[in-house]
Amino acid sequence: MNRRPLLEIRNLRVRINGQEILKGITLAVYPGEVHSIMGPNGSGKSTLAQVLAGREVYEIVEGEVLYDGEDLLPMSPEERARRGIFLAFQYPVEIPGVSNLYFLKAAVNTVRKQRGLPELDAMEFLALAREKAKLVELDESLLQRAVNDGFSGGEKKRNEIFQMTLLEPRLAILDETDSGLDIDALRVVAQGINALRHPDRAIVLITHYQRLLNYVTPDVVHVLYDGRIVKSGGKELALELEEKGYGWIAEEIIGSARS
Amino acid sequence: MATPTNIIEELVNREYRYGFVTPVEEEVFPPGLNEDIIRRISAKKNEPEWLLEWRLRAYRYWAKLVEEGAEPRWANVTYPPIDYQAICYYAAPKRRPKSLDEVDPEIRRTYERLGIPLEEQERLAGVAVDAVFDSVSVATTFRQKLAELGIIFCSFSEAVQEYPELVRKWLGSVVPYTDNFFAALNSAVFSDGSFVYVPKGVRCPMELSTYFRINASQTGQFERTLIIADEGAYVSYLEGCTAPMRDENQLHAAVVELIALDNATIKYSTVQNWYPGDREGRGGIYNFVTKRGKCLGRNSKISWTQVEVGSAITWKYPSCILIGDNSVGEFYSVAVTNHYQQADTGTKMIHIGKNTRSTIISKGISAGHGQNTYRGMVKIMRGATGARNYSQCDSLLLGDKCGAHTFPYIEVHEPTAQLEHEATTSKISEEQLFYCRQRGLSAEDAISMIVNGFCKEVLRELPMEFAVEAQKLLGISLEGSVG
Numbered sequence: 001m002n003r004r005p006l007l008e009i010r011n012l013r014v015r016i017n018g019q020e021i022l023k024g025i026t027l028a029v030y031p032g033e034v035h036s037i038m039g040p041n042g043s044g045k046s047t048l049a050q051v052l053a054g055r056e057v058y059e060i061v062e063g064e065v066l067y068d069g070e071d072l073l074p075m076s077p078e079e080r081a082r083r084g085i086f087l088a089f090q091y092p093v094e095i096p097g098v099s100n101l102y103f104l105k106a107a108v109n110t111v112r113k114q115r116g117l118p119e120l121d122a123m124e125f126l127a128l129a130r131e132k133a134k135l136v137e138l139d140e141s142l143l144q145r146a147v148n149d150g151f152s153g154g155e156k157k158r159n160e161i162f163q164m165t166l167l168e169p170r171l172a173i174l175d176e177t178d179s180g181l182d183i184d185a186l187r188v189v190a191q192g193i194n195a196l197r198h199p200d201r202a203i204v205l206i207t208h209y210q211r212l213l214n215y216v217t218p219d220v221v222h223v224l225y226d227g228r229i230v231k232s233g234g235k236e237l238a239l240e241l242e243e244k245g246y247g248w249i250a251e252e253i254i255g256s257a258r259s
Numbered sequence: 260m261a262t263p264t265n266i267i268e269e270l271v272n273r274e275y276r277y278g279f280v281t282p283v284e285e286e287v288f289p290p291g292l293n294e295d296i297i298r299r300i301s302a303k304k305n306e307p308e309w310l311l312e313w314r315l316r317a318y319r320y321w322a323k324l325v326e327e328g329a330e331p332r333w334a335n336v337t338y339p340p341i342d343y344q345a346i347c348y349y350a351a352p353k354r355r356p357k358s359l360d361e362v363d364p365e366i367r368r369t370y371e372r373l374g375i376p377l378e379e380q381e382r383l384a385g386v387a388v389d390a391v392f393d394s395v396s397v398a399t400t401f402r403q404k405l406a407e408l409g410i411i412f413c414s415f416s417e418a419v420q421e422y423p424e425l426v427r428k429w430l431g432s433v434v435p436y437t438d439n440f441f442a443a444l445n446s447a448v449f450s451d452g453s454f455v456y457v458p459k460g461v462r463c464p465m466e467l468s469t470y471f472r473i474n475a476s477q478t479g480q481f482e483r484t485l486i487i488a489d490e491g492a493y494v495s496y497l498e499g500c501t502a503p504m505r506d507e508n509q510l511h512a513a514v515v516e517l518i519a520l521d522n523a524t525i526k527y528s529t530v531q532n533w534y535p536g537d538r539e540g541r542g543g544i545y546n547f548v549t550k551r552g553k554c555l556g557r558n559s560k561i562s563w564t565q566v567e568v569g570s571a572i573t574w575k576y577p578s579c580i581l582i583g584d585n586s587v588g589e590f591y592s593v594a595v596t597n598h599y600q601q602a603d604t605g606t607k608m609i610h611i612g613k614n615t616r617s618t619i620i621s622k623g624i625s626a627g628h629g630q631n632t633y634r635g636m637v638k639i640m641r642g643a644t645g646a647r648n649y650s651q652c653d654s655l656l657l658g659d660k661c662g663a664h665t666f667p668y669i670e671v672h673e674p675t676a677q678l679e680h681e682a683t684t685s686k687i688s689e690e691q692l693f694y695c696r697q698r699g700l701s702a703e704d705a706i707s708m709i710v711n712g713f714c715k716e717v718l719r720e721l722p723m724e725f726a727v728e729a730q731k732l733l734g735i736s737l738e739g740s741v742g
Binding site: 053054055056057076077078080081082086087089092093095096097098099102103104106107110111114146163167 | 685688689690691693694695696697698699700701702704708709711712713714715
């Protein structure tokens with residue numbers, strides 16, 4: 001393959017409060033691909049997502065990350081966002097007093113500016129927002145409300161997917177967007193993700209469970225365990241995990257260490 | 260197209276823009292305060308005997324307070340003792356214009372730099388301006404047009420000459436010189452200010468505004484504003500202020516009195532942007548102001564809206580005395596303290612008439628080492644049956660070196676009264692900023708957006724031209740508060 005990976009992580013080691021969380025991650029994600037990163041609680045999945053988005057509380061010990069061939073780590077969170085990296089938060093933050101619509105218009109226009117597109121005025125943006133809201137079955141009244149303020153858990157997750165479809169990222173990282181969703185909401189979220197699949201775009205799904213993968217078929221599944229990717233495979237790996245839990249992975253690692 | 264976001268982005272990167280000094284020849288009285296200085300101020304203004312007597316009584320009262328060491332110390336602010344004998348009490352440009360066309364070009368340029376052109380035709384059609392420069396009013400626009408409706412809008416000095424009976428009747432009727440230390444000082448030495456009278460049944464067709472500018476150094480500004488809305492009248496009044504950047508502190512002690520008769524409404528809005536001092540807390544204005552409105556008539560209404568972003572220290576409690584039955588008092592406030600600014604501000608709502616209602620919405624924002632105090636009193640007198648008050652005090656903190664304090668006082672002597680009080684304190688969290696930045700917004704934009712959202716309920720009370728100005732100011736004054 002002569003294509004360049006959209007995201008290339010090489011031996012990434014990350015620490016917080018003196019404790020190493022990621023212990024050497026290597027991963028390449030190509031345009032058009034959907035990768036799923038699975039793993040038990042505390043394996044470092046969310047840390048990986050936050051580091052890729054530029055959260056400053058983490059300390060990079062070693063390694064590098066290339067985004068579209070460029071060194072990602074020195075970039076500020078906003079620069080990464082403007083260049084097309086989107087993180088759907090596991091726990092979306094509430095911003096009282098700032099309307100969802102106003103917030104998103106500002107966000108969409110900074111990204112458009114970066115892409116050399118004209119900024120949208122209020123009417124144009126409203127039309128776009130309504131169209132996308134329909135796609136993820138987001139209640140239109142949530143557009144006028146303050147960002148995530150008083151939203152239910154499911155509404156917050158839908159709002160993340162809604163933002164993603166508006167911002168049209170090149171690299172979307174979804175951090176446990178499926179957790180805590182009922183089956184209808186899960187279907188809607190999957191619909192939003194599938195609508196975004198595109199040969200120029202890559203999606204990284206961080207998840208604890210396999211059930212989202214019933215709706216979104218990943219190209220590659222990775223198992224993250226204790227800060228390392230210990231296994232990668234096709235979508236059947238996700239089913240195997242679902243069936244056997246994460247315990248057998250641990251045994252396999254210990255076993256291979258003994259032999 | 261300019262979006263609010265990039266307007267703020269541009270503005271947060273600016274320093275205090277109004278810190279320049281105008282090179283104009285001024286007549287300045289020597290520093291110090293005594294009866295002779297007061298006589299000279301009064302003579303300068305060719306005042307009638309009764310006014311001089313009133314000033315002298317105020318001065319003697321104030322001098323007694325000084326002797327007793329009765330300068331108020333209860334506010335939650337700290338500053339070294341003020342040497343009142345080191346302050347000049349009168350400064351005025353030497354060339355006094357007889358009409359708008361004769362305004363000194365330097366002064367005209369000053370107001371243009373401040374965004375307040377004095378040419379009527381260039382001015383926003385909806386606003387008439389009284390421009391006060393140090394101790395005197397230098398220009399008042401649209402007087403003729405307003406006079407056709409019987410509305411009086413002029414400098415306080417002119418009102419004393421031309422409408423002495425109105426001035427005499429109402430001056431000190433809301434804030435007597437015995438009210439407090441700074442009100443007494445103001446009553447003794449006030450040099451100018453604005454005067455408004457709106458006659459019966461007249462709705463003032465434009466916003467009236469006064470723009471206060473301190474220019475001279477070592478000089479205090481002591482202006483006096485008196486607004487009377489006669490029965491059924493309506494007026495909306497705006498006030499703006501700026502001062503040069505200096506390392507010394509300068510005193511601004513104003514008094515504002517509002518009187519609303521039956522069915523009258525007065526809306527008073529302030530965007531206070533006095534020089535706040537530098538990042539280390541050097542210099543800045545001491546803004547010690549007494550503002551009070553009297554709802555004398557039935558169904559009258561007085562509404563205060565203030566956006567306080569400037570001054571080293573703010574000490575200010577725009578209040579309403581609700582005497583007329585069914586009268587309404589409102590107080591909407593945003594106070595910002597950044598760097599080493601201190602603010603102790605709030606309101607008093609005194610319910611005397613039946614079915615009187617009051618609303619208090621206070622938003623305090625603290626950043627840097629800023630200290631922000633809300634101090635408010637709701638007092639329901641016996642006989643104020645059916646009185647109601649709603650108070651909401653919200654504080655927003657940026658960083659961990661600033662402080663927010665709330666002192667609500669409630670005194671109820673009427674069992675049928677209903678009071679509600681809500682208070683919150685929140686912080687702009689690192690999580691919120693990261694979330695916004697992950698969506699492509701800069702940290703500065705994110706803060707402006709969150710702060711403007713926090714203040715929305717107050718900002719929407721401002722007349723439109725001022726609302727835009729105020730939003731920009733919030734961005735500027737919080738500059739450098741991130742990280």
